[in-house]
Amino acid sequence: MTTVRDPSLDLLHSVLNAVTLGAVVLDHDRRVVLWNDWMSEHAQIPQQQALGADFLALFPALRGSRVDAAIDQALRHHFPSLLSQSLNKAPFPLYANAAAARLDDRLQQAVAVTPVDVANAPRHCLIQINDVSIAVGREKLLREQTLVLRSQTFADGLTGIANRRHFDVAIEREHRRARRHGTPLSLLMIDIDHFKAYNDHHGHQKGDQCLIQVAAALSGMLRRSADLMARYGGEEFAMILPDTDTAQATQMAEAIRARAEALAIAHAHGGNSGVVTVSIGVATRSVASAVNIDTLIGAADRALYRAKKNGRNRVEVQTPG
Amino acid sequence: MTDVTPERTKTVLIVDDSRVSRMMARQYILHLQPGWNVVEAGTGEESLDKARAALPDLVLMDVNMPGMGGIAAAEQLRRLAPALPISLLTANVQSATRERAEALGLGFMEKPITEARIAQLLALAGG
Amino acid sequence: MVELSELENDALIEIFNIGVGQAAASMSALVSEEVRMSVPSISFISRADAARLLGSRLAAEAEAPDRICGVSQHYEGAFDTDAILMFPEDKSLELVRLMVGETVSLQELTDMEQEAMCEIGNIILNACIGTLANVFEQELRGSLPEYHVGTSDEILGVSGSEPDSVVLMLHIDFALDKHQILGYVAFVLDISALHDLKEQINRYIARAMGQA
Numbered sequence: 001m002t003t004v005r006d007p008s009l010d011l012l013h014s015v016l017n018a019v020t021l022g023a024v025v026l027d028h029d030r031r032v033v034l035w036n037d038w039m040s041e042h043a044q045i046p047q048q049q050a051l052g053a054d055f056l057a058l059f060p061a062l063r064g065s066r067v068d069a070a071i072d073q074a075l076r077h078h079f080p081s082l083l084s085q086s087l088n089k090a091p092f093p094l095y096a097n098a099a100a101a102r103l104d105d106r107l108q109q110a111v112a113v114t115p116v117d118v119a120n121a122p123r124h125c126l127i128q129i130n131d132v133s134i135a136v137g138r139e140k141l142l143r144e145q146t147l148v149l150r151s152q153t154f155a156d157g158l159t160g161i162a163n164r165r166h167f168d169v170a171i172e173r174e175h176r177r178a179r180r181h182g183t184p185l186s187l188l189m190i191d192i193d194h195f196k197a198y199n200d201h202h203g204h205q206k207g208d209q210c211l212i213q214v215a216a217a218l219s220g221m222l223r224r225s226a227d228l229m230a231r232y233g234g235e236e237f238a239m240i241l242p243d244t245d246t247a248q249a250t251q252m253a254e255a256i257r258a259r260a261e262a263l264a265i266a267h268a269h270g271g272n273s274g275v276v277t278v279s280i281g282v283a284t285r286s287v288a289s290a291v292n293i294d295t296l297i298g299a300a301d302r303a304l305y306r307a308k309k310n311g312r313n314r315v316e317v318q319t320p321g
Numbered sequence: 322m323t324d325v326t327p328e329r330t331k332t333v334l335i336v337d338d339s340r341v342s343r344m345m346a347r348q349y350i351l352h353l354q355p356g357w358n359v360v361e362a363g364t365g366e367e368s369l370d371k372a373r374a375a376l377p378d379l380v381l382m383d384v385n386m387p388g389m390g391g392i393a394a395a396e397q398l399r400r401l402a403p404a405l406p407i408s409l410l411t412a413n414v415q416s417a418t419r420e421r422a423e424a425l426g427l428g429f430m431e432k433p434i435t436e437a438r439i440a441q442l443l444a445l446a447g448g
Numbered sequence: 449m450v451e452l453s454e455l456e457n458d459a460l461i462e463i464f465n466i467g468v469g470q471a472a473a474s475m476s477a478l479v480s481e482e483v484r485m486s487v488p489s490i491s492f493i494s495r496a497d498a499a500r501l502l503g504s505r506l507a508a509e510a511e512a513p514d515r516i517c518g519v520s521q522h523y524e525g526a527f528d529t530d531a532i533l534m535f536p537e538d539k540s541l542e543l544v545r546l547m548v549g550e551t552v553s554l555q556e557l558t559d560m561e562q563e564a565m566c567e568i569g570n571i572i573l574n575a576c577i578g579t580l581a582n583v584f585e586q587e588l589r590g591s592l593p594e595y596h597v598g599t600s601d602e603i604l605g606v607s608g609s610e611p612d613s614v615v616l617m618l619h620i621d622f623a624l625d626k627h628q629i630l631g632y633v634a635f636v637l638d639i640s641a642l643h644d645l646k647e648q649i650n651r652y653i654a655r656a657m658g659q660a
Contacts, residue, residue: 066478077581078525079574079590086548086564087478110563112592132560139560339462341455345656385465385486412469413484415476432466433583 022094022129028075028122030055042094042131044101059092067091067127070113074125083111085132092129108133156231158208159215167230167238174226174242175285175293182287186249188239189281189300190218190256193312194270195235201269210265210276211235217263218256218278238300246284246317253280253315261313277313279304289321296320331446332358332375336368336394337383337410342434346381349439365389365397372398377405379446381430384411384418392418395427406445410434450492450614450642456649459656460490463583464576464618471575475568479547484623485572491617492642495604498615498634502534502600518596518603519569523577526586527637527644530607531577533569533620535631537597540565543631546624566593576618576633584648607636614642 016023017037025034035050043050045058055071056063066088070081083091090106100106110132116124154166162170171187178185192198192214199207211231218237219229232238239256241249257280265276281304285296299320307316331354335346340363347359360375362368366389372380380398384391395407408428411418422429428445430438452460464487472485493501502516515537522530535543544561547568570593581588596606604615618633637645 066474069474073574073578077574077578077590078587079578080570080592081574082563082567082570082593084560084563084567086544086560087567114592115589136560139558142558339458339465341459341653341656342462348656348658385469387488412466413472413476414470415473415482417476417482432469433579 021131022092022127024050024127024129025116026055026071026075026125026127028124030071030075030125032058033124039129042096042107043092044095044098061093062091065091067111067113070111071125071127074113074115075123078115078123080112080114083109083113085110085136094129094131096133107131108136156215159212159231161215161219161237162228162230164230164232167228167232167240170228170230170240171293171297174240175296178242178285179290183243184245184284184286185296186241186244186246186252186282186284187296187300188241188249188253188256189232189297189304190237190239191279191304191308192235192260193277193279193308194267197269198267198276213263213265214260214276214278217259221252221256221259244284245286246282246319249282249284250315250317253282256280257313257315271312273313279307279312280315281305281307282315282317283320285320289319291320330356330358331378332360333443333446334360334362334368334372334375334377334380336362336365336381336386336391338363338386339383342383346434346439349434349436350443352436353440353443365391365394368394369397369401372401379442380405380407381442382407382409382427383432384409385413392421392425396425399425399427408442408445450646452492455653456646457490459649459653460616461487463579463652464490467576467579468572468620470579471572474571474575475547479624481625484621486621487618488621489619492614493617495609495613495615495636498617499600499604501617502604502632515597516600516603517565518598518606519566519573519593520596520603520606521570521573521577521593522591522607523588525588526581526584526648527588527641529577529641530609530636531573532603532606532634532636533572533631534600534603534634535629539629539631542627543568543622543624543629546627562595566595569593569595572620572633580648583652586648604634604636609636609638613638616645 020038022039022042023034023036024032024039027033032050032053032055035047040046050058062068066083070083073079073081085108090109091111092109094107094109095101095105096107110130112128114126116126118124154162156163174185198210215231215237222229226242228240230238241252257278260278261273261275263276267276268274270276281300283296283299283303285291299318303316303318307314310316333350335343337343343361350357350359360371360377362371365386382391382395391409395409398405398407406428408430409422410430410432412432414431419429430442468485468487472483476483516534517537517540518532518534520530520532544564548561548564574590577588577590596603614637616635616637620631620633622629622631
């Protein structure tokens with residue numbers, strides 16, 4: 001202890017006790033030689049108790065931990081260490097207040113352990129502890145909001161099924177996978193027959209209802225997690241069926257056609273059936289027909305066109321390439 | 322440094338894909354037990370051949386090796402010679418490796434290889 | 449360029465394997481899962497060549513070839529070097545996700561995850577240089593980690609070195625729970641650092657051969 005009071009030392013002392021982070025200094029034998037007010041408050045250990053104590057005596061649970069290893073690295077090798085909050089949730093028992101302490105509800109911490117050279121003494125080590133609880137809370141909120149936003153931007157506003165953007169991402173992914181594994185990838189282009197006429201006669205509101213109903217019914221027929229149905233255009237839907245060959249895809253397309261018809265949505269002005277029907281074009285990318293995405297979509301489109309030309313409410317298949 | 326009593330000639334088999342590692346281990350062993358025999362192998366596969374030929378009293382096996390790998394080789398050696406002291410050498414000391422070593426009846430030593438650590442290992446062969 | 453003898457190459461690879469082995473053990477303790485890391489090969493190349501190598505090799509694995517994440521630390525003492533751990537951005541994202549255990553996916557690395565990446569770099573780089581320091585029986589001082597993202601040229605340039613500086617490049621194989629991630633550690637060395645390093649390696653080898 002100095003007997004003559006040095007004003008600059010007083011200032012440093014005051015500053016150290018005013019900073020809003022924990023500062024602990026250990027000497028070469030791991031005894032506490034500096035313990036600021038922030039630490040006293042949040043560790044609930046007063047300075048008199050901390051000074052001179054062995055670090056592991058104060059924090060026995062930290063024996064063998066990353067903090068322990070970091071102190072070692074600083075004292076022995078002169079290397080600093082960073083302990084991120086994400087990987088080391090709350091190594092020190094530090095609390096916002098007494099109530100939190102009772103519940104062991106710790107502050108979220110970011111810790112830095114750095115070597116400190118001291119004149120006429122072997123190396124010391126400085127431990128700085130930052131309370132990052134607020135930042136962590138904010139990040140968690142941001143993450144949750146992003147999840148919500150993301151599900152919204154991939155979903156079609158009207159029908160709630162996947163939108164065109166989602167389709168574009170999915171077809172890219174599934175095409176790459178099919179290419180890599182040599183598995184067949186089928187694409188169905190589904191178009192509601194005489195939809196313009198439906199809108200003209202029943203009004204756009206009913207037209208929307210019709211789209212919602214058809215989208216719900218057809219997407220409900222998807223069985224596997226990788227299958228996707230998306231709203232491709234105004235009254236057009238696209239269905240991605242990975243690991244599905246032409247025969248299976250055609251079978252699925254026929255089931256879809258039948259299901260749409262079975263919805264029995266009255267449509268007096270659409271062809272002969274008296275109800276809303278769909279036309280479907282099927283195309284499959286296989287090892288034999290190893291085409292790119294554009295060619296696959298083109299083939300499904302051509303098949304769809306043929307279905308329309310051949311009377312609608314039917315399924316047509318086109319081999320791509 | 323631990324006291325080692327010079328014994329009748331024993332054979333230690335060192336298995337490590339690093340030549341420098343093998344050289345250092347050989348050096349430490351011969352410094353502690355000048356009369357002993359040191360046999361080297363650079364791969365797990367080679368260690369099996371060398372073991373059958375040299376019939377070692379102790380095997381020091383590096384874990385991280387290409388091909389068969391230290392643990393697989395140790396497993397095979399264990400089957401060939403159930404009572405043979407085999408010690409795994411690794412820098413990556415984690416519970417998964419420890420448990421596997423224990424289950425196979427293998428010893429365990431942390432890298433880097435130092436003379437003190439070698440002395441501890443030689444004690445397993447009665448050195 | 450710098451040519452290493454077979455023995456010098458062997459010695460360095462073994463030293464770095466010990467380093468990353470210890471780093472893997474530390475990381476395993478953090479995530480309570482088995483972590484394996486190894487250094488299959490090393491090379492000495494010019495900084496410009498290193499940038500090109502990283503650009504093409506990491507690009508083959510990544511979706512955005514120009515986005516590389518680097519964590520750098522400066523070391524000085526027995527020799528001076530800037531050490532940089534590098535992954536393509538999506539791989540570093542994958543690595544952090546694996547370590548942190550988050551299942552939500554975001555496009556950018558958030559602050560907290562950058563910090564996690566810094567810690568991973570800190571663990572690996574300290575382990576590598578620490579082992580070198582131990583083996584050479586020399587003192588080295590290190591700095592706290594810094595996070596960077598950019599092209600391979602930009603990342604290697606953070607050391608402020610010249611394009612003709614030598615880089616000791618380590619190829620790192622990282623494995624956690626069936627995920628395999630390829631990364632690199634680059635030690636940027638100027639001529640005197642390179643000389644110091646070679647001298648240390650030779651002393652080490654001499655000791656290994658019982659000649660020191």
